[in-house]
Amino acid sequence: MANAPDNKLTSSSSELDLDRPNLEDYLPSGSMQEPRGKLRLRDLLDISPTLTEAAGAIVDDSFTRCFKSNPPEPWNWNVYLFPLWCLGVVIRYGILFPTRVLVLTLGWIIFLSSFIPVHFLLKGNDKLRKKLERCLVELICSFFVASWTGVVKYHGPRPSRRPKQVFVANHTSMIDFIVLEQMTAFAVIMQKHPGWVGLLQSTILESVGCIWFNRTEAKDREIVARKLRDHVQGADNNPLLIFPEGTCVNNHYTVMFKKGAFELGCTVCPIAIKYNKIFVDAFWNSKKQSFTMHLLQLMTSWAVVCDVWYLEPQTLKPGETPIEFAERVRDIISLRAGLKKVPWDGYLKYSRPSPKHREQKQQIFADSVLRRLEEK
Amino acid sequence: MGTTSSTLTQYDIEEVQEHCNHTFSQQEIASLYQRFCQLDRNGGGFIAADEFLSVPEFAVNPLSQRLLRMLDGLNFKEFVAFLSTFSSRATLQQKIEFIFKVYDSSGNGKVTFDDMLNVLRDLTGQFISEQQREEVLTQVLEEAGYNKKSLLVLSDFVKILGNPDLKMEVEVPVD
Numbered sequence: 001m002a003n004a005p006d007n008k009l010t011s012s013s014s015e016l017d018l019d020r021p022n023l024e025d026y027l028p029s030g031s032m033q034e035p036r037g038k039l040r041l042r043d044l045l046d047i048s049p050t051l052t053e054a055a056g057a058i059v060d061d062s063f064t065r066c067f068k069s070n071p072p073e074p075w076n077w078n079v080y081l082f083p084l085w086c087l088g089v090v091i092r093y094g095i096l097f098p099t100r101v102l103v104l105t106l107g108w109i110i111f112l113s114s115f116i117p118v119h120f121l122l123k124g125n126d127k128l129r130k131k132l133e134r135c136l137v138e139l140i141c142s143f144f145v146a147s148w149t150g151v152v153k154y155h156g157p158r159p160s161r162r163p164k165q166v167f168v169a170n171h172t173s174m175i176d177f178i179v180l181e182q183m184t185a186f187a188v189i190m191q192k193h194p195g196w197v198g199l200l201q202s203t204i205l206e207s208v209g210c211i212w213f214n215r216t217e218a219k220d221r222e223i224v225a226r227k228l229r230d231h232v233q234g235a236d237n238n239p240l241l242i243f244p245e246g247t248c249v250n251n252h253y254t255v256m257f258k259k260g261a262f263e264l265g266c267t268v269c270p271i272a273i274k275y276n277k278i279f280v281d282a283f284w285n286s287k288k289q290s291f292t293m294h295l296l297q298l299m300t301s302w303a304v305v306c307d308v309w310y311l312e313p314q315t316l317k318p319g320e321t322p323i324e325f326a327e328r329v330r331d332i333i334s335l336r337a338g339l340k341k342v343p344w345d346g347y348l349k350y351s352r353p354s355p356k357h358r359e360q361k362q363q364i365f366a367d368s369v370l371r372r373l374e375e376k
Numbered sequence: 377m378g379t380t381s382s383t384l385t386q387y388d389i390e391e392v393q394e395h396c397n398h399t400f401s402q403q404e405i406a407s408l409y410q411r412f413c414q415l416d417r418n419g420g421g422f423i424a425a426d427e428f429l430s431v432p433e434f435a436v437n438p439l440s441q442r443l444l445r446m447l448d449g450l451n452f453k454e455f456v457a458f459l460s461t462f463s464s465r466a467t468l469q470q471k472i473e474f475i476f477k478v479y480d481s482s483g484n485g486k487v488t489f490d491d492m493l494n495v496l497r498d499l500t501g502q503f504i505s506e507q508q509r510e511e512v513l514t515q516v517l518e519e520a521g522y523n524k525k526s527l528l529v530l531s532d533f534v535k536i537l538g539n540p541d542l543k544m545e546v547e548v549p550v551d
Contacts, residue, residue: 039512042537052544056433058447059549064415358437361438362500366499366500
């Protein structure tokens with residue numbers, strides 16, 4: 001959910017791409033008619049299909065499209081509209097923004113003055129303490145949402161607290177978590193952040209239950225998988241919310257879901273979130289702005305309008321692998337929120353694709369050459 | 377056109393169009409500029425190898441390393457000239473010249489047996505043994521009237537590859 005501290009691209013470990021769905025089914029294949037007939041010099045020298053694929057990727061590719069923030073068209077270039085737009089700016093920055101800062105500050109005061117006593121004084125009475133902390137976290141999230149004039153329409157039955165279930169949602173920004181949390185106190189699995197966000201994570205989010213991961217650590221996966229399993233077994237824990245994309249995507253596409261959430265032997269409840277871009281583009285492009293800047297941008301916009309759909313819980317079908325399960329749930333979420341699917345792993349933002357894909361292409365060509373050598 | 381600012385003047389577009397012999401329309405050049413800026417993340421005025429390889433579709437291509445050598449350090453004007461081979465307005469001759477350049481790694485206008493073997497290795501990887509690769513290449517070369525020691529020049533490539541249905545085209549998305 002945040003950018004890696006440096007841009008070192010390392011090749012992803014092979015365990016990350018076992019059982020991947022076949023990439024060849026998704027990638028555009030140029031003139032893929034099966035070449036026939038005896039092998040000639042021309043067939044070996046003609047590299048035009050491969051070159052065309054490379055040039056096609058340079059000119060446009062589906063992966064970069066997922067992370068492109070699409071700025072709205074500037075419309076303030078007309079003698080009538082320009083003063084209106086200026087008035088809008090004045091209202092947004094001069095009236096709305098200070099009001100929102102006030103509301104948020106008020107919210108924090110109320111929250112902290114209740115949370116700190118509850119946390120320390122009720123140390124003995126765990127059940128009550130947890131219940132109150134949960135309500136308070138929902139409260140501060142509501143204050144956050146109010147500070148962006150968030151208009152959230154929830155569709156579908158509210159999540160219920162039951163053991164052996166996890167919630168998965170598509171990911172656009174860290175505010176996804178806040179939007180969902182104001183309705184239900186979820187436990188969440190997150191990348192540990194630096195700065196004030198990290199401070200909030202280690203103090204307040206601990207109370208609702210959080211699991212930390214470090215996406216740059218390969219071994220981390222097993223530790224995290226174990227923590228996930230332990231969490232969903234516990235009847236007293238808050239329902240777990242997972243963003244299986246593993247990174248923020250621009251709310252037009254979904255990248256491949258990581259299978260971790262789908263191999264816990266639990267019911268998976270999909271949640272689809274779609275932001276209305278007319279009011280503000282809620283995509284957090286973590287490479288372009290810090291979370292603080294992102295929040296300020298939201299607080300100086302008119303509103304954050306979004307739809308949240310709680311969809312029908314899904315379980316692993318007999319004979320289905322966790323990867324197929326993940327893709328099936330991704331289908332359900334993408335369909336509901338009107339998002340296009342791309343076959344890329346979100347972590348390719350931070351690492352190179354595995355050599356396996358290139359090897360697949362090489363194998364196809366090699367097989368074709370050898371086969372045609374046999375023909376006379 | 378030093379550092380990449382996010383706007384291109386009409387003069388700039390015309391200059392780039394001149395440089396690529398009008399193989400791209402002005403709209404396509406503007407679109408390519410947006411793409412160039414998108415890929416050139418550190419704003420250095422050229423796209424580094426790392427930035428090209430961050431496009432997964434490019435990184436999985438067997439000829440990516442070879443192309444990177446040709447793409448290294450290109451500014452926008454040269455980038456468009458590089459891509460102009462893939463325009464629908466480019467001639468067959470231009471396309472064959474490009475393919476020749478990919479093979480001719482030493483840039484001396486002659487393609488050797490080793491050059492061809494290197495490209496074949498990139499394309500087939502570990503799925504054909506080195507020996508078999510050499511045998512196959514030698515065999516088809518001899519059948520075409522050349523031998524292992526032949527040095528192929530551009531006109532040879534034109535003769536071998538000159539076929540009107542050589543398709544090497546890419547569409548530039550224009551919104």
